[in-house]
Amino acid sequence: MFDIGFWELILISVVGLVVLGPERLPVAIRTVSRWIGAARNMANSVKDELNQELKLQELQENLKKAEQMGMKDLSPELRDTVEELKKAASEVQRPYADNKDEQPSATTSQKQD
Template identity: 75%
Template sequence: MFDIGFWELILISVVGLVVLGPERLPIAIRNVARWVGSVRRMAGSVKDELEQELKIKELQDNLKKAESMSMQNISPELQKSVDELKQAADEVQRPYDSTSKNDASQSTKEP
């Protein structure tokens, strides 16, 4: 990420030691390390979410392409994508179906 060499690290350490002192320097280093770790985790989670969104977009495009071809004469790869998308849509709908059924049964029981 940053192109920091050995001598730059030595210079930063000496300046930090002079400015913060030997008592506060280890605490400052721990805080900076935590901050860098949290930034890396956040960047990783954003990257994962973007990859998932791109995959969903690709599956949606494949489904639209298959629908435009009227599901006739499609390649096996495209048929596999359509099946995966349908399965993913069913899995997403299942939690909502069970909660809507529970809500409907509870609303009929309430006065």
């Protein structure tokens, strides 16, 4: 990420100690580390979502190609594979629909308690 060496870290810590003082420096370090952690988590989340969308798009393109080529000309093993791909594509889309359905039921069960 950044090319920060040992001596640069020492210089930053000395300047931070002089500017913030020994009482506020640990709090400032914790706050900055939380921000960095939150930024990393957000970046990883976005990256995972993009990868999942790309895989879904690739599956759909492969299914369209197979349908255009004609399902009748395919061998039985290939047909089974295409059916498995269709199921996988529908399962990838299903968690988003399930989450919407589960949220109201969770609130109704809480109201009943």
